[in-house]
Amino acid sequence: xxxxxxxxxxxxxxxxxxxxxxxxxxxxxxxxxxxxxxxxxxxxxxxxxxxxxxxxxxxxxxxxxxxxxxxxxxxxxxxxxxxxxxxxxxxxxxxxxxxxxxxxxxxxxxxxxxxxxxxxxxxxxxxxxxxxxxxxxxxxxxxxxxxxxxxxxxxxxxxxxxxxxxxxxxxxxxxxxxxxxxxxxxxxxxxxxxxxxxxxxxxxxxxxxxxxxxxxxxxxxxxxxxxxxxxxxxxxxxxx
Amino acid sequence: xxxxxxxxxxxxxxxxxxxxxxxxxxxxxxxxxxxxxxxxxxxxxxxxxxxxxxxxxxxxxxxxxxxxxxxxxxxxxxxxxxxxxxxxxxxxxxxxxxxxxxxxxxxxxxxxxxxxxxxxxxxxxxxxxxxxxxxxxxxxxxxxxxxxxxxxxxxxxxxxxxxxxxxxxxxxxxxxxxxxxxxxxxxxxxxxxxxxxxxxxxxxxxxxxxxxxxxxxxxxxxxxxxxxxxxxxxxxxxxx
Numbered sequence: 001x002x003x004x005x006x007x008x009x010x011x012x013x014x015x016x017x018x019x020x021x022x023x024x025x026x027x028x029x030x031x032x033x034x035x036x037x038x039x040x041x042x043x044x045x046x047x048x049x050x051x052x053x054x055x056x057x058x059x060x061x062x063x064x065x066x067x068x069x070x071x072x073x074x075x076x077x078x079x080x081x082x083x084x085x086x087x088x089x090x091x092x093x094x095x096x097x098x099x100x101x102x103x104x105x106x107x108x109x110x111x112x113x114x115x116x117x118x119x120x121x122x123x124x125x126x127x128x129x130x131x132x133x134x135x136x137x138x139x140x141x142x143x144x145x146x147x148x149x150x151x152x153x154x155x156x157x158x159x160x161x162x163x164x165x166x167x168x169x170x171x172x173x174x175x176x177x178x179x180x181x182x183x184x185x186x187x188x189x190x191x192x193x194x195x196x197x198x199x200x201x202x203x204x205x206x207x208x209x210x211x212x213x214x215x216x217x218x219x220x221x222x223x224x225x226x227x228x229x230x231x232x233x234x235x236x237x238x239x240x
Numbered sequence: 241x242x243x244x245x246x247x248x249x250x251x252x253x254x255x256x257x258x259x260x261x262x263x264x265x266x267x268x269x270x271x272x273x274x275x276x277x278x279x280x281x282x283x284x285x286x287x288x289x290x291x292x293x294x295x296x297x298x299x300x301x302x303x304x305x306x307x308x309x310x311x312x313x314x315x316x317x318x319x320x321x322x323x324x325x326x327x328x329x330x331x332x333x334x335x336x337x338x339x340x341x342x343x344x345x346x347x348x349x350x351x352x353x354x355x356x357x358x359x360x361x362x363x364x365x366x367x368x369x370x371x372x373x374x375x376x377x378x379x380x381x382x383x384x385x386x387x388x389x390x391x392x393x394x395x396x397x398x399x400x401x402x403x404x405x406x407x408x409x410x411x412x413x414x415x416x417x418x419x420x421x422x423x424x425x426x427x428x429x430x431x432x433x434x435x436x437x438x439x440x441x442x443x444x445x446x447x448x449x450x451x452x453x454x455x456x457x458x459x460x461x462x463x464x465x466x467x468x469x470x471x472x473x474x475x476x477x478x479x480x
Contacts, residue, residue, distance in 0.1 A: 013412035047425055092422055094381075135382055138413060141334075142375055142423040148384045161413040170255035172437055173378060173401040182332055183382040185287055197412055 002238075003117030005034050006153055006203035008127040010160040010195035012090055014213070020059050020123075026200055026211050027121065028063055031085065034119045038066045040083040044099035045091025045125040056089060076103045080112060090124025090160075093137035097129050098145035110151050120153060124160045127195070131158050135183055136192050138176075154203060156237050157183075162194030162217055177217075177225065184221045191237060192219040193228075201234075208234040242478075243357030245274050246393055246443035248367040250400040250435035252330055254453070260299050260363075266440055266451050267361065268303055271325065274359045278306045280323040284339035285331025285365040296329060316343045320352060330364025330400075333377035337369050338385035350391050360393060364400050367435070371398050375423055376432050378416075394443060396477050397423075402434030402457055417457075417465065424461045431477060432459040433468075441474075448474040 007023075007030045014022040031039070039060055043052040053069035060067045067087075073079045080086065086109065088096070100106050112118040122130045128137045129150045136157040165175040174182070180192050195201065198213035209231060210216055216228040228234065247263075247270045254262040271279070279300055283292040293309035300307045307327075313319045320326065326349065328336070340346055352358040362370045368377045369390045376397040405415040414422070420432050435441065438453035449471060450456055456468040468474065 011412055015410035015412065047422075092419075095422075136380060138380070140376060140378070140419040140423055141381060141388060142419075142426050142429070144388045148381060161411070163411060163413070171401070171403060172251055172253035172255065173403070179332075179380040179382075182287075182335075183380055186382050189382070 002114070002205050004114060004153065004203055004205060005030070005117055005119040006113065006130065006201075007119075007121045008130055008154075008158065008195070008201040008203070009121075009123035010127065010162070010199045010212070011197045012123045014198045019055065022198055022213060023200055024063065026202065030119065030121065030202070031065060034085065036065070036085045036119055038068070038084045039121075040070055040079055040086045041067050042070045042086055042088045042096075042100075042126070043091075044070075045089055045093065045096035052089060052091075056087065060087075076105060077108055080105055080108050083112070083118060085119040085121065088120070088122040088126030088129065090126055092142055093125040093128045093134050093139040094141050094143050094145055096125045097134055097148075097150060098143050100129065100151075101146050106151060110153065113151070113153050127158055127160050127201075130154065132156060135186075135189065136180060154201075154208075154238065156191035156193060157189070158201070159192055159194045162196045162199070164196075177219075180219050184219060190221050193217075193234075193237070194219065194225075203238075206235060206238055208237055210234060242354070242445050244354060244393065244443055244445060245270070245357055245359040246353065246370065246441075247359075247361045248370055248394075248398065248435070248441040248443070249361075249363035250367065250402070250439045250452070251437045252363045254438045259295065262438055262453060263440055264303065266442065270359065270361065270442070271305060274325065276305070276325045276359055278308070278324045279361075280310055280319055280326045281307050282310045282326055282328045282336075282340075282366070283331075284310075284343075285329055285333065285336035292329060292331075296327065300327075316345060317348055320345055320348050323352070323358060325359040325361065328360070328362040328366030328369065330366055332382055333365040333368045333374050333379040334381050334383050334385055336365045337374055337388075337390060338383050340369065340391075341386050346391060350393065353391070353393050367398055367400050367441075370394065372396060375426075375429065376420060394441075394448075394478065396431035396433065397429070398441070399432055399434045402436045402439075404436075417459075420459050424459060430461050433457075433474075433477070434459065434465075443478075446475060446478055448477055450474060
């Protein structure tokens with residue numbers, strides 16, 4: 001039985017909701033179930049760490065949780081070693097992954113989540129880096145990380161902010177679905193879960209359930225894309 | 241006086257036009273001015289080289305030019321060494337750049353364009369790799385290239401398929417402008433030209449002119465973004 005406790009949000013902002021509001025119940029349930037009172041925030045996906053912490057801390061404090069920023073301590077690795085849980089915010093996935101590598105946190109976070117059951121929450125870029133690799137991010141490659149391999153807390157890829165094709169668009173760039181299908185042509189690529197804004201993935205040990213407000217779209221190499229309803233059990237994806 | 245002869249298209253497909261049609265006059269003028277009869281097509285941004293060549297060759301043949309694919313010869317480097325001109329097609333920028341590195345073509349193409357004046361045409365991904373680096377591509381990072389540094393035929397970045405923010409969108413992912421401004425916060429980033437679909441950049445020696453159907457949007461670190469009219473002289477960007 002894996003100790004893995006993970007909550008992955010497609011996005012922090014969803015139309016019609018305030019910041020993180022759409023997932024408030026899922027986040028609170030997740031933290032309470034795991035008896036977490038203190039959360040370490042990892043703001044590496046943006047540049048203004050203090051400003052970002054302030055914004056997120058405000059929400060978590062309202063919900064009754066304590067929050068500190070990983071950048072507030074001298075040793076990010078010591079902070080992760082002693083953290084009750086981490087929340088990894090969105091922004092630029094390349095910047096986030098590079099900074100995690102620069103601070104030698106990849107193996108450490110992975111060990112704490114997989115072997116010790118430290119609860120991990122991520123949103124957008126923080127969801128991308130929780131997966132096998134960042135090959136299916138939507139972000140601009142503004143910095144060059146030493147690898148696209150990520151935390152591998154789940155053995156497949158996620159595309160956050162998944163966007164359906166607009167049949168009325170006059171724009172001729174590739175659609176999101178076309179981009180994901182191009183990725184699936186590559187060696188080593190197998191499964192991509194397109195999480196629409198408002199979609200959330202809950203991983204509890206060996207079980208995965210789609211939570212949130214909207215269906216997801218699942219792409220598996222060699223098969224047609226399929227729509228996944230909220231509350232669907234996706235545990236079989238852990239055996240990939 | 242630089243020998244550089246370059247034509248960079250934002251995209252091959254533009255709403256209301258057939259494949260490459262919007263830029264037909266600019267491409268034909270460019271090739272005729274440089275006395276080019278034979279074009280080598282580089283299809284590395286997609287997987288189906290033969291299918292891609294067939295599609296592009298059909299257009300160039302109609303215009304009266306001969307076209308061969310770089311993949312049709314045993315030695316891509318020998319083909320580039322003897323090419324009259326190259327056309328680099330769109331697709332995935334990461335796949336294109338990695339394949340150029342894998343085939344040891346980066347330095348070779350650069351030398352042939354900068355030192356020998358071999359005319360270079362690119363579209364979309366083929367435009368991205370012509371610039372300083374691929375840090376401002378819109379594409380999904382489906383493969384990991386050994387560097388994001390590209391051909392550096394022009395000393396700035398281009399964002400092809402530049403897309404204005406849709407004020408009615410309910411999607412909360414970053415806008416294109418936000419992504420480019422995030423890049424400009426990085427060390428080494430300085431200038432990004434947002435080429436809207438239908439936009440083309442003509443580089444003739446030390447002169448750059450915006451061609452095509454639409455204005456471009458220019459982002460320079462530390463200044464406000466500005467709109468650039470068609471036929472504007474942008475030669476000062478070569479001195480960056």
